[in-house]
Amino acid sequence: MNERILIVEDEPKIARLVADYLTGSGFESHHIEHGDAVLPWLDKADPMPALVLLDLMLPGTDGLTLCREIRQRWPRLPVIMLTARVEEVDRLLGLELGADDYICKPFSPREVVARVRAVLRRAQAAAGEHPAATRDALPLELDAAGWRALADGRDLGLTAVEFQLLKVMMQAPGQIFSRDQLMDHMYRDHRIVSERTVDSHVKKLRRKIAEVWPEREIIRSVYSVGYKYQPEE
Template identity: 65%
Template structure:
């Protein structure tokens, strides 16, 4: 799967250059021009990294960075690279203290941006570590694509793991089939609703085999699916 990058830049010429270079490097990219569009867009799309301009109409890059880093525990969080023409040291430090993974000053070489993107994604410093406490006994290991619950390995496929990760990151939130398809297949292939239902069915069965007394993934008629954690942390 191609890693997904969101470019938030109000200068279309700069954004166009970044889009071209990143796409040529194999990344799946999307562009927004306003700061107040970022959080609503991310409610419905998963990305690995955000290239975030500091000065934006609607909402500043620093406020966006702060909001993204204040997400719920266990929520998959994108890496953030701040991009700006303001080189004052206080802005640089503030951006990094708010949780940015890197900082690039304009003017810059597009090749340098691509190199920084690769370095940040390779480090994986943006990942929110899943813990047994934060997810009520569910532990997700992104490096091994391995999910355990109450110490039991669920034996998930890559698609099932991705589904569980998306659902469990936002307990109680209802995800439509379209949103789940977007998370499962980032190469924009065309799949049917039944494909999602089939994967959900298999995922439920594997959880039930380990924990028959709990139903963690619920169907919401006409809307989609949601994850509800158990009332108390599960133990082995």
């Protein structure tokens, strides 16, 4: 049976377009337009969907509330948020809500399919691995309360900006972030900085990681686009 994707989107044209591309890529899909119908449908779903594409702005129960409820009741069900509100990204990927990824509107349906595949791969890998094995493969941990990053238990000594930069990229492994996107996360006061400033922070972050792992490049450049966190070899 093909994996089923639940599309929660109140714009029928967008939902149909995404559903068509998912079908063409070997998935099944089910569409719900109203936020109030999502949790009752999930309660009775058989089988459960493999992933939920969840719009932020919905009639009835909003996407943020639904994401929180899904995390509490079905913690292993992956959620990708669809949003036109970039300022909500921190909350979408933060500890409070824990969305697995987000896609900003307008988007390409091909991008949606690619993100769905990537999140499902991560979810399937996590389900099949022992937690200790994952930690040994890349023992890089973030201490959000202390604003610290620990590599093999060693504090990397990151600045607040470097910590935020690493945190954003680690929350979406494999996703390419443009310099503009990273700037939005690095500076909460929306100051104007140049792209060279981002490059400088990335260079310093890489240097600190290389002090512990000199042969491992986990912050990778994507020529003319930006950067991504890629822990896999």
